[in-house]
Amino acid sequence: MLLFRSEQHVDRWCRQWNRPRGGVLSLDQVWSLATEWYGDRLNPAWSPKTAAEAQSAFARIGLVADFWKLSP
Amino acid sequence: MPRKVDAVPKQPDLDARLRLYIYRFFNQHERAPSVATMAEGMSHPLRSVRAALERLSQTHAFVLQENGELWRAAPFSAVPTAFPVKIGRRSYYGNCIWDALGIPVMLKQDARVEASCGCCNFAMPLRVKDGQLLPREGLGHFAVPAAQWYQDIVFT
Numbered sequence: 001m002l003l004f005r006s007e008q009h010v011d012r013w014c015r016q017w018n019r020p021r022g023g024v025l026s027l028d029q030v031w032s033l034a035t036e037w038y039g040d041r042l043n044p045a046w047s048p049k050t051a052a053e054a055q056s057a058f059a060r061i062g063l064v065a066d067f068w069k070l071s072p
Numbered sequence: 073m074p075r076k077v078d079a080v081p082k083q084p085d086l087d088a089r090l091r092l093y094i095y096r097f098f099n100q101h102e103r104a105p106s107v108a109t110m111a112e113g114m115s116h117p118l119r120s121v122r123a124a125l126e127r128l129s130q131t132h133a134f135v136l137q138e139n140g141e142l143w144r145a146a147p148f149s150a151v152p153t154a155f156p157v158k159i160g161r162r163s164y165y166g167n168c169i170w171d172a173l174g175i176p177v178m179l180k181q182d183a184r185v186e187a188s189c190g191c192c193n194f195a196m197p198l199r200v201k202d203g204q205l206l207p208r209e210g211l212g213h214f215a216v217p218a219a220q221w222y223q224d225i226v227f228t
Contacts, residue, residue, distance in 0.1 A: 001212045002190030003169040009191035010213045016191070023214040027198075030212040031173055031205040038147055038174035042095060044088055048131045058218070068218045 001030070023067040032061045090114065090124045091134075094145050099179060102162050104142040104150035147174030158184045169212055176200040 004010045007024070014021050025033070036057045040046055049057065051070045058068045093114055097105040107125065111118040125142075128134040135144040142150040149155075149165040155172035157164045159181045166172030169187055176183035177200075185198040190213070199206045214221075 001168040001170045001214050003187045003196055004191055004211045004213055005189045005194055005196065007211065009189055010211060013191040013213070014215075017215070019215055022216060023218070025212040025214075027205065027208040027210045027212065030169055031208070033170050034147075034173035034177045037170070038178040041147075041174075041178045042092070044092060046091075048133060066217075067214075070218050 001025075003027075003030075023063070023065070025061075025063070029061050029063065033057075036061065086116065086120065086124050087127050090121065091128060094134075094142070095148075095178075098145060098148045098164065099162075102164060104145065104148070107141060147171035147178060154188065156186045158186070173198070173200065173205065 002013070004013065010024055011021065037049075055068075055070050058064065058070075090110065093110060094105060097109070097113070105113065107118065107121055110116075110125075111121045114121065116124075122140060125134065125136060125140070129136055133144075133146040134142065137143040137150075144150060144167055147166050147170075149167045149171070151165070153165045153167060155166040155169060157166055157172050157175045159176060159179060164175050166175055166185070169185075172185045172187065176185075180203070181200075182202070183200045185200070187196045187198055187210075188194060189196055189210075196210050198210075
């Protein structure tokens with residue numbers, strides 16, 4: 001995931017790389033992803049999120065569009 | 073380039089200890105341990121450590137280079153990236169803006185992320201202080217849908 005100044009800069013980057021626009025998040029949402037994913041990473045009992053857990057985490061952050069679906 | 077790995081039998085205790093060894097090494101030395109360093113530091117045969125790394129790679133949190141050395145131990149990158157993170161006098165690299173912010177979250181430290189706009193390289197430094205992100209101006213953009221993230225981890 002890259003950081004951008006604005007929506008216009010996201011669109012310019014997509015044109016430069018000939019890519020469709022992907023998923024855009026506010027910086028608050030990026031921060032929430034970081035805290036969700038890495039807050040417990042040094043816990044000796046850590047294990048990767050299951051797909052269902054990851055999907056729930058996305059939903060808590062407000063990432064609910066099809067782009068964020070982990071399975072069809 | 074990161075490489076794919078085949079399924080290998082689990083050894084939960086060794087894998088968990090190796091995982092923490094790698095994170096602590098990154099934290100202390102600001103770089104990834106080599107596989108030989110891991111074997112020596114954990115007093116395990118090189119073969120066992122390589123097998124444990126293969127298993128850890130199946131989590132996607134760890135990715136190996138073609139030579140078998142670490143490329144990524146999320147949120148740390150073992151190679152320089154456009155997402156340098158400063159914590160006190162120590163410097164690290166995140167794999168992306170998500171991971172760059174994940175480093176101070178994981179280490180529970182204040183940090184400065186020397187980020188820039190992915191389009192024009194305009195400097196967008198971010199600070200993490202007392203568990204909060206300051207400032208919060210800017211946007212994140214994933215180029216690849218979530219279901220496909222690990223098919224092309226570099227471009228994601």
